Every structure is written in C-alpha cells, then in structure tokens.
Amino acid sequence: MLLPITLTFAAACTLLNLWLAIRCARIRMSAKVMHGDAGNNLLARRMRAHANYVEYTPIVLILFALIELAVGASLWLWIGALVYLVARIAHAFGMDADNPTVWRASGALLTWSIMVALAIAALSVAYTATQEIPAPPALAARE
Secondary structure, eight states: OOOHHHHHHHHHHHHHHHHHHHHHHHHHHHHTOOSSOTTOHHHHHHHHHHHHHHHHHHHHHHHHHHHHHHHOOOHHHHHHHHHHHHHHHHHHHHHTSSSOOHHHHHHHHHHHHHHHHHHHHHHHHHHHOOSOOOOOHHHHHHO
16 A cells, blocks of 8 residues: 555655754864764754654654554645654754754644644544454464
8 A cells, every 4th residue: 555645754754854964964074073062062952953853753654654554645644744844844943042942842842742643643543443353364263
C-alpha cells in the first residue's frame, strides 16, 4: 500500500534534517570547530536544535505511517504533517536566540500537540476498529 502522506512527510523531514545539519556545518567551518561546540554558543544551540529534531521526528514519522496505513490518507494527516514541519522550523530559528522566544516556545508546543494528537488517533484507531481482524494463518491453524 502506498502511503503518500508519510512518503511526502518523510522526504520533507529528510530535507529539514539536512538544513539543520548545514546550519551547524556553516558555523563549524567559519569558526574552525571540528568536534563539539568549542564554547561557541550559537553552534551549541544549533547542535541542540538539530539533536532535538532527531529525537522527536522518528516517532512522529512512525505514528504518521501507522495511522495512514490503518485509516488511509486524510486531510487532517496532511495538515498535521505540515504543522509539524512548520513547528520544527520555528523551533530551530527560536533556538538561535540567547533568550526564550515565541518561535522556540510555539515550535515546541506545536510539536507536542501533534504528538499528543497522533497518540490519541493511534489509540482511537487501535481500540475502535469495527472490522474484525483475522488471526494470522499460523494461529488460525491451531484453533
């Protein structure tokens, strides 16, 4: 089964991951920093924004794929994917500042909101399915 939302979302997430890496690499090259952050505060913040993205995105992608597999493509999944991407971009820009910003806070809150919505959707799909799912052939043969 083709998963158009998840495939599109995964491609966009890949490009966003590359953008976050390039933001770190540009500072590394200009500051001649090979390892760690060498005390460069902007590099440390950008590394943390990239790491934060890598921490959240895999589980979000998995949930999108499983939900889309279970219920098919829907407008709310497209919107959720777009909101997640915008949230992560906002968070990355917000992390550049020395002080808390609305970009960082809104990016984090939107990310968490999407994750909660996906978790609720996954549980809803799992426990309100009206179709009876047949047992795998190996188990059915034993009955």
